[in-house]
Amino acid sequence: YVPYSNFYVGAAVEIKNVSMITGVNVENVSYGLTNCAESTALFTVYSQGDRKEDIVAMAVVGKSDVTTGPCGACRQVMNELLPEKCVIYLSNLVGKTKEITMEELLPFAFGPSDL
Ligand code: THU
Numbered sequence: 001y002v003p004y005s006n007f008y009v010g011a012a013v014e015i016k017n018v019s020m021i022t023g024v025n026v027e028n029v030s031y032g033l034t035n036c037a038e039s040t041a042l043f044t045v046y047s048q049g050d051r052k053e054d055i056v057a058m059a060v061v062g063k064s065d066v067t068t069g070p071c072g073a074c075r076q077v078m079n080e081l082l083p084e085k086c087v088i089y090l091s092n093l094v095g096k097t098k099e100i101t102m103e104e105l106l107p108f109a110f111g112p113s114d115l
Pocket of ligand 1: 002005007008009024025026027034035036037038068069070071074
């Protein structure tokens with residue numbers, strides 16, 4: 001649901017035992033209340049009772065010519081909810097795919113072990 005930006009993003013989280021949980025960006029007229037695809041997907045994973053140890057990989061696909069990097073807020077969410085060594089694929093609809101780690105996406109992250 002992207003009536004304001006017209007920028008479509010989809011995310012998929014692969015769960016052990018071959019299931020896939022997906023999410024999309026859902027915008028809001030207030031803009032700031034928009035939910036990004038990555039957070040939508042990961043919140044659904046956790047809502048269903050799965051946890052980081054159940055996750056194999058995550059993919060983020062933007063309807064764009066370049067590979068979409070997750071926004072800063074999503075990087076923080078991903079850092080907490082994905083397993084440490086999770087494979088993350090960034091892709092688009094014209095076949096470009098980049099494989100990246102959480103460490104590369106958010107170095108020196110503030111995480112649960114810092115509290
Ligand atoms: N968006 C995402 O869904 N994920 C990101 O990591 C980057 C931004 C969405 C939010 C908004 O609906 C649109 O892309 C433009 O910012």
